[in-house]
Each structure stands twice: as C-alpha cells, then as structure tokens.
Amino acid sequence: MPASAKAYSGGAVARWTRVGIRQVINDRGSRWLLVILLIFEFGVLSRQLSVDDGTPSRVEQGALGAMAPLAHLVVAVQDGVSGFVARRRREVWLRQENRRLEESVSRLERELLRRQSVELDFQRLAEALRYSRESSQDLQVGDVVFIDHSSARRSLVLFVGGDGASVGQAVVDPRGLVGRVVVIRGGYAKVQLVSDTASAVGAMIERTRRQGVVRGTGPNALSMNYVPRGADVRVGDRIVSAGIDGIYPRGLMLGFVESVGEGTDLFHRIDVRPAVDFGLLDGAYLLPRVELPSVELGETPVSP
Amino acid sequence: MLGLFLAALLQVVVQRIGSVFDVEVMAGSIDLLLVIVVWIALSSGSVGGQVVGMLAGFLSDGLMGGTFGLYAIADTLVGYLAAVLRQRVVLQRSVLVLMFAAAAAAQVLIVMSLNFLFVGGSEPPSWIAVGSRIVTTAALGGALLAIEGRTRSEWGLWQRRRRSRLRLK
Numbered sequence: 300m301p302a303s304a305k306a307y308s309g310g311a312v313a314r315w316t317r318v319g320i321r322q323v324i325n326d327r328g329s330r331w332l333l334v335i336l337l338i339f340e341f342g343v344l345s346r347q348l349s350v351d352d353g354t355p356s357r358v359e360q361g362a363l364g365a366m367a368p369l370a371h372l373v374v375a376v377q378d379g380v381s382g383f384v385a386r387r388r389r390e391v392w393l394r395q396e397n398r399r400l401e402e403s404v405s406r407l408e409r410e411l412l413r414r415q416s417v418e419l420d421f422q423r424l425a426e427a428l429r430y431s432r433e434s435s436q437d438l439q440v441g442d443v444v445f446i447d448h449s450s451a452r453r454s455l456v457l458f459v460g461g462d463g464a465s466v467g468q469a470v471v472d473p474r475g476l477v478g479r480v481v482v483i484r485g486g487y488a489k490v491q492l493v494s495d496t497a498s499a500v501g502a503m504i505e506r507t508r509r510q511g512v513v514r515g516t517g518p519n520a521l522s523m524n525y526v527p528r529g530a531d532v533r534v535g536d537r538i539v540s541a542g543i544d545g546i547y548p549r550g551l552m553l554g555f556v557e558s559v560g561e562g563t564d565l566f567h568r569i570d571v572r573p574a575v576d577f578g579l580l581d582g583a584y585l586l587p588r589v590e591l592p593s594v595e596l597g598e599t600p601v602s603p
Numbered sequence: 604m605l606g607l608f609l610a611a612l613l614q615v616v617v618q619r620i621g622s623v624f625d626v627e628v629m630a631g632s633i634d635l636l637l638v639i640v641v642w643i644a645l646s647s648g649s650v651g652g653q654v655v656g657m658l659a660g661f662l663s664d665g666l667m668g669g670t671f672g673l674y675a676i677a678d679t680l681v682g683y684l685a686a687v688l689r690q691r692v693v694l695q696r697s698v699l700v701l702m703f704a705a706a707a708a709a710q711v712l713i714v715m716s717l718n719f720l721f722v723g724g725s726e727p728p729s730w731i732a733v734g735s736r737i738v739t740t741a742a743l744g745g746a747l748l749a750i751e752g753r754t755r756s757e758w759g760l761w762q763r764r765r766r767s768r769l770r771l772k
Contacts, residue, residue, distance in 0.1 A: 329649040333683050336657050340679060344672030344721060363665050370666075 423582055426473040439464065439585040441488065446577065453492040453515060454481070457583060464488040467546055469586040475552030475574030476500070476540060477583050488585070492577055493553065494519060501544035502553055504530075505537040513538060513553055513571060519578075521554055521571035528567055532559045538571050548586065610639040610659070614666060632735035634707070636663050638743045640682045641706045645699060646751075649686035656682025670722050677713035681706045696748060703744030707737045 427440060441457030441464075455478075457470070463483075470477040470490045478498065482489035491498055494515040502513040502523060511526040523538060536556040542549025554571040562568030614635045636659040644652025660675030667674065685706055689699075711733050 329653065329683070329686075332650060333653055333679070336653055336679050337676060340657065340660075340672055340676045344670070344676065344717075347671050361661070 427582075427584060429473070437587055439468075439587075440582065441470075441585060442582050443580050444487070446580065452497065453495040453518075453577070454478075455490050455492060455577070455580065455583075457488045457490055457585075458486055459488050459585065460486045464585055465588055468588050469547045469551070470583050471551060471586060472575045472580060472583050474576075475554070476547060477575055477577070477580070479546055480585065490583070493575075494521060494573060494577060499544070500547055500553065501541040502538050503541040504532060504556070505539050506533075507531050507536075510541050510543065511569075516570075519573055519576070521573055523556070523569040523571050524566065526567045526569055528562070528565060530567065532556060532567055532569060534559060610635040614663075632732060632739045633743070634663070634710070634736065634740060635743065636660075637678060637681065637707060637710055638703065638740055638747060640678050641685050641703050641740075641744060642747050642751075644682040644685040645689050645702065647686075649683050649690070652682030652686040653679050654682075656680070670718070673714050673717045673721075674710075676717060677710045680713055681710050684709065696752060699748055700741050700745040704737045704741035707740035708733075711736065 427438065439459060441459040443455055444458050445456040447454050457464075457480075463486075464480050466480055466483060468480045468488075470479060476493055478490045478492040478495070480488045481491045492515065493500055493513065494517070496515050496517070498515045500513045501510065503510040504523075504526070507530065509526055509530045509532070511523045513521050513523050516522045521538075526532060534556050538553040538556065540547040540549055540551040540553060552574045554573040556569055557572040558570045560568040560570075614633075640652065640656045640659045643655045656678035657675050660678035661672075663674035663678065664671045685702055688702070711728065715727055
C-alpha cells in the first residue's frame with residue numbers, strides 16, 4: 300500500500316472516530332448529561348427548599364457572585380451617565396441663568412443711572428424751589444450748556460429756552476452770585492462770571508457793612524478792592540453784594556475773605572474765595588432785572 | 604461563553620432600565636439569556652444547549668430573586684429540547700424564529716409547573732406578560748439569526764475573494 304493511501308486511510312479513520320464520538324455524545328451521552336444536570340439542579344432546588352435558615356447554597360452564591368459584579372457595573376455606568384447628563388443640564392441651566400442675570404444687571408444698571416439722573420434733577424429743582432421761596436422772587440431757570448474755563452474772560456452759556464432773557468440780568472446759584480447776562484441770542488444767554496477779570500461787583504463785608512468792589516482775578520479767585528486800611532476786615536468774613544451798582548440786588552453771597560494783606564497806602568489787599576464753585580455748575584437762575592428810576596443829573600429826587 | 608456574558612450584561616441593563624423607569628412589563632418580557640440558550644442549542648447541539656442552559660438558568664435565578672434553581676431546570680430542558688428538535692426536523696431559517704417563541708412558552712410552562720410542584724400557591728403570570736415574553740423572545744431570536752446569517756455570508760464572500768486573490772498570485 301502506498302504511503303499516501305496509508306495516510307488517507309489513517310485520516311479517514313480519525314475523522315470517522317471524531318464524528319462517532321460526537322454522535323455518541325449527541326445521541327446517548329447527551330441524554331445522560333441531561334439526567335445528570337437535572338439531578339444536580341433538583342438537588343440544588345431541594346436543598347434550598349429543605350433548609351429553613353436561609354443559608355444559600357454554593358451554587359446560589361456562585362450565581363450571585365457572577366451577577367452581582369455585572370449589576371454593579373451597570374449601576375456604575377448608569378450613575379456615570381446620569382451624573383454626566385445631570386452636570387451637563389446644570390451647566391446649560393447655569394449658562395442660561397448667568398445670561399439672564401447679566402441682562403438683568405445691565406437693565407438695573409441702566410435703571411440706576413436713570414434714577415440717579417432723576418434724583419440729581421430733583422435735588423436741583425428742590426434747591427431752586429427753596430431758593431425761590433427764600434428770595435421770594437420769580438426765578439428763571441437756565442441749563443448750563445458751556446463754561447469757558449480756559450481764557451481770562453470767564454463766561455458760561457445758559458440755555459433759557461423760549462422764556463427769553465435780557466442783558467444785565469443777574470445770574471445766581473443757590474450758593475451765591477454767578478454773574479450777569481451780557482449777550483442774548485435765541486434761547487441762549489452768555490453770562491459773564493464774577494471771576495472774570497473785567498467783572499466788577501459792588502460788594503460789602505456783611506459783618507461791618509463796609510463797602511468795596513469785588514473783581515475777578517483768575518480761575519476761581521476774587522479780590523475786594525477799595526476797602527480802607529483802617530476798616531475792620533477778618534479772614535472768614537462773608538462778602539455779599541451791596542446793591543449799589545444797578546445790576547446786582549443787595550445781599551447776594553459772593554464769597555469769604557481768604558486773606559487780608561497790606562495793599563497800597565490807602566487800601567487793604569483782600570483775597571476772596573468765591574462761594575460758588577463754577578466747575579460744578581450745571582444750572583443757574585436768572586433774577587428779574589429791577590430797573591432803577593431814571594434821574595436826570597442835577598434833579599433832586601422827590602420822595603413819594 | 605462570551606455571548607452568555609454579553610447576554611447576562613444586557614439582561615442586567617434591561618432589568619435596571621425596567622426598575623428605573625418602573626416598567627415591569629419590559630423587565631419581565633425580555634429574557635436575553637433564553638435567546639442565547641436557544642441560539643446555541645440550535646447551532647451547536649444538545650450538549651451545548653444543556654450546559655449553556657444550566658449556566659444561563661442559574662444566572663437568571665440569581666438575577667430574578669425567586670426560588671433558586673427553577674430557571675436552571677427550565678433552561679436546561681429548553682436547551683436540550685431545542686437542540687433535539689433541530690436535529691430531528693429540518694427547518695428553514697425563517698421558521699426557526701418559531702423555535703424561539705416555543706422555547707419561551709416552554710420555559711414559562713416549566714417554571715410554572717415547578718413552582719406549583721415545589722413552592723405551591725404562587726400567582727401565575729398574566730397572559731399579557733406571557734404573550735409579550737413569547738413575542739419579544741421570537742423577535743430577538745429572529746434578529747439574532749438574521750445577524751448570524753448576514754455575518755456568515757459576508758465572511759464566506761470575503762474568504763472566497765481572498766482565495767481567488769491567492770490563486771492569481
């Protein structure tokens with residue numbers, strides 16, 4: 300017999316042997332296996348039913364040991380996923396809440412600014428009302444639209460609207476005298492400040508009634524001239540308008556004596572700090588002009 | 604064994620979903636372990652069917668929390684019977700889906716009988732639960748068979764192409 304035929308026959312025998320064993324296992328052995336498995340399973344079942352103390356069998360413990368890690372894994376994955384989803388939802392919610400709060404803060408800031416502006420207007424109007432009551436005069440309100448701080452000619456521009464104004468009207472602030480109207484154009488009035496170097500106001504020391512002339516000497520600085528050296532002047536004395544110049548009524552606050560020095564041979568050199576801070580002005584009031592009675596030279600006024 | 608492990612894992616997932624969303628019907632009507640037992644019994648024979656049936660049954664017993672051993676006996680018998688029936692009768696693949704439905708029904712019947720014999724007085728499952736279990740098992744078995752058939756055909760096609768390439772070289 301050739302070698303190839305021997306190998307062929309040997310391979311066939313082995314193959315038939317394997318098939319035969321498998322057949323035996325499938326046909327007969329499987330029945331025996333079924334019987335053995337069922338006996339085992341019934342044993343497990345009957346042992347569980349006969350034991351009253353609830354002690355689990357080894358098989359039950361093994362099944363639990365196999366399933367518990369799986370259940371634990373599933374629960375861990377579920378917790379991880381649900382935690383991630385919850386964090387993601389919370390993040391989205393926080394973003395939306397943050398956006399809503401930002402919008403709310405922005406809206407409230409705008410509202411706050413508006414209310415602050417309203418409050419300032421209210422304060423200004425309240426001061427005007429108080430000043431109007433105190434002065435018992437009809438005041439005309441004007442908004443400051445421009446202040447010239449740079450040139451020596453100190454002035455500001457008031458918007459007085461359609462009420463109109465007249466040249467020479469005194470302009471005041473609740474704190475004191477501001478200046479006088481020098482030019483009118485439309486609803487605007489140009490005001491010469493008392494700190495202007497060309498301005499001169501008839502004034503007096505309130506405490507002693509000593510009169511003089513207050514002039515502007517520079518930015519926020521005044522001086523009182525023509526006060527005799529013999530006059531009693533003290534630092535801190537209040538300087539008010541004297542009402543002798545035909546423009547400004549008497550009693551308007553001008554400022555305070557800041558220093559008293561030796562001037563010329565005849566007069567003091569008095570530095571005056573203005574009562575009004577012209578840099579803080581946002582509104583002012585125009586006093587009605589009171590025309591002086593016209594008296595011709597040489598004529599003696601007749602008392603009424 | 605890998606299929607058994609995956610089936611057990613998925614079964615735990617199904618039970619978990621059913622308990623989280625409070626869907627008892629869902630948890631009771633899906634038995635992936637039984638699907639795996641029938642599939643292995645149909646493809647590998649009665650020995651495989653019995654052994655895998657016993658293991659899957661014990662896993663089901665551990666998972667269900669009832670009397671331990673009922674599902675082991677039921678799944679062992681189902682695995683054996685499915686394999687024997689497959690050997691005796693020549694069935695088309697499409698008809699094999701009915702084997703899964705019959706296996707689910709047999710499992711329910713065996714568990715009920717064992718319950719009646721050994722435990723006694725237990726409440727039988729509702730017809731809706733039994734019906735949904737049979738239908739779901741048949742559907743999952745059909746899907747598994749379809750995937751298996753598709754995979755085998757793709758694998759055969761790939762192997763034929765590979766052989767033809769080797770011959771050309």
